[in-house]
């Protein structure tokens with residue numbers, strides 16, 4: 001049985017990658033910063049991307065690696081450290097979580113970092129699979145409290161469609177490409193089953209919560225202060241504004257059939273996501289009086 005190291009194992013996608021691999025009977029090691037946050041089904045390997053010795057030690061005895069560090073200015077250093085240690089140890093496959101529009105020349109910080117890491121991985125000689133998902137449905141959770149409070153979903157989309165993808169499907173593809181043959185050297189763009197407008201997202205949230213949810217499509221000028229004033233790091237505010245620029249240019253409108261082709265199941269749609277996360281978009285009940 002192959003031994004698989006999952007980095008970013010507590011993350012939005014990584015936690016599902018661990019679950020999928022465990023359910024499929026794989027031997028899973030989770031690279032985690034703390035022994036108190038070990039996903040079920042994985043043996044912990046404690047370390048930190050900033051501590052190169054811990055990265056190298058984690059790779060000892062690993063056959064395959066799921067690669068994902070957090071976005072941020074240290075992302076390229078973190079993921080290239082794993083790639084270099086994997087190359088030294090003769091790791092047989094890395095599955096890298098990248099992003100649609102990854103490009104070392106991108107003006108969007110996270111897409112540029114992914115492009116630089118993809119290039120490094122290509123030059124490393126380690127057989128690799130690149131996963132390039134579109135917009136995660138879970139991004140909607142960032143505004144779930146606002147939707148619950150105001151009954152309004154705000155976004156600057158110019159009415160364009162987004163083939164948003166459920167992270168559980170991204171994780172299922174990651175597990176499939178880690179375990180099965182025939183994927184090395186490939187790059188897969190991952191989307192939901194079809195592209196949806198944010199008005200359709202609002203309708204799905206209304207249906208799932210049983211409360212009205214309307215969509216307010218903002219102009220770029222109306223949206224800018226929302227990104228800049230959200231208390232986010234500058235790079236993230238710039239990245240999110242850039243992502244919606246791509247949305248308005250139609251950059252996320254094309255759906256692919258990769259999820260179904262690799263997992264054998266249809267990709268989850270926005271209605272299912274809305275049902276599974278309805279509580280987050282619903283106001284908390286008022287505390288009982290007395």
Ligand SMILES: NC(=O)c1ccc[n+]([C@@H]2O[C@H](COP(=O)([O-])OP(=O)(O)OC[C@H]3O[C@@H](n4cnc5c(N)ncnc54)[C@H](OP(=O)(O)O)[C@@H]3O)[C@@H](O)[C@H]2O)c1
Pocket residue numbers: 007008009010011012013014031032033034037047048049050068069070071097098099100110132133134135136137139
């Ligand atoms: N959001 C989207 O629409 C979208 C679309 C396409 C691609 N993506 C890409 O998806 C990736 C994010 O995936 P995700 O959401 O699963 O990740 P995430 O939730 O941001 O999780 C990041 C993981 O990295 C770990 N980590 C952070 N710093 C670390 C360190 N110094 N040493 C060891 N571990 C560390 C975190 O562990 P702790 O629990 O210890 O913090 C966590 O497990 C990004 O690269 C993003 O560009 C996102």
